[in-house]
Amino acid sequence: MLSIRRLASLALLVSSALGAQLTQVNNYGENPTGVQMWVYVPDNRPQNPAVIVAMHWCTGTAQAYYSGTQYARQADSKGFIVIYPDAPDSGGCWDVHSDATLRHDAGGDSKAIASMVKYAIQNYGADPNKIFMTGTSSGAMMVNVLAGSYPDLFKAGSANAGVPFGCFRGQDMWHSQCANGQVSKSAQQWGDDVRNAYPGYGGPRPKMLLFHGANDDTLRYPNYNEALKQWSNVHGVSLTSTKQNTFQNGYTESIYGNGEVVGYSVGNGPHNLPAHEDKVLAFFGL
Template sequence: MLPSLRRLGAAVLLLASTTTAQLQQVTNFGENPTNVQMYVYRPAQVSPNPAIIVAMHYCTGTAQAYYQGTQYARLADSKGFIVIYPDAPDSGGCWDVHSDQTLTHDAGGDSLGIASMVRYALQEYGADPEKVFMAGSSSGAMMTNVLAGAYPDLFKAGSSFSGVPYGCFQGPGMWNSACAQGQLTKSAQEWGDMVRAGYPGYDGPRPRLQMWHGSADTTLSYNNFAEANKQWSNVFGIEQTGEEANTPRPGYTKLIFGDGTQYEAYSAQGVGHNLPDFSVEAVEWFGL
């Protein structure tokens, strides 16, 4: 059903280092209408009132693959935070980022299952509610945007790698060709209104966000990068104020919005859908 995204699974760079603990499955963690599975990495030395990172895999991926293919668990060993690796119930390993339920606070879909994982971890592990973060690649990046819109009360910051704006995949099916091909263009106000509709009446703080996208992405068009920037700058009420070339590496340009504390975006010149692993940069953005 999603052949272009499925190629990502074979191309993910495996960067996992030896860790001191194991990935453990947790069941009966709360409301979970679509049967998302929960896996948790708790390092041998967990900090008091630890931070939580929810790390979400790509299409065809699994919790185990994302655990092995990213550096969050290794970083947890040195920093003492907990990592939740959700596992998508879809047969193709993709996340529901399209249904009205998943796009709406506590209405259902995969997003509610993930929100329940966070709520469970806050209660069972004594985690710090001011230090709950999220990161994802491809379909997991899309879910990062969905959670930022539907559950801004739970998350403090997020990093999205090769995703699309919140609500861009909205529709009857798992795949939205118009969005994927970069054909959906809206005003900043229209995109922002979609986010605000994800949690009607919410007037609290929004998660700080970091976006990454390659200019040569043929799976999820680079046009989605510009649309996401329009969306979230509207939500935060800020404009682009500058940029830094060759940051954090040659060929990457960091776009700065406002004072740089709420939203930033990275354009990767000539890079396709399969971005390198930037777990370290994401954890730095989270302030861990």
């Protein structure tokens, strides 16, 4: 059986033969933790393309997320750029716990990823009004972190099986109580956690799209409802619509406000859900 890294290498060879390829960028800006930047820039793109930051799961890599999702293939037809950060942690998890990563411009992995976005704006002419992010598991947790720490950079985020901003706060990379769905706060408390990440910020906040499986045995299902509480409070919106079996059987859609926050609860869904690239891109307006 081919390893994930071997499959990723083969995918890189194929993309190279077709033209655009996944490329590493060094010296992209402030990088306090040593996060690697990989980027896919399609050959055909508008003068000011959109950017999607796509973040891998624990034990994953930028290459694995590149080859395991369809964002680069969609980029070829839609003309957006995809940034694939690669976590420096030996286990491949993102720093979603440190005080630095949970504060604007303070450091941590989030600071490095923010630098990647600024690099793309400066060097690829990316449209600063079309910067988005998506991620799975640990990458989904980083989506929530970036939405709180850098709301000035991102217009929308999609988190596939994550936890609320700040839920993993602590000294260790892993927070068992949060992962097990045992951290519960009021919507106001969760919202305050986000607002305290960037004191004084009064600008717009990223729209949020959340997916979570009801049978998630890694990041337990209660985290889904806690995240909905958090982001609905941040946006100041309430639940306006709930529909079952929307775009797929077993998916319950919850819309808050005018779609500032949208959630999909997946009945009997495991931790490893599909990426739902088409749904994510539609939410981003791409």
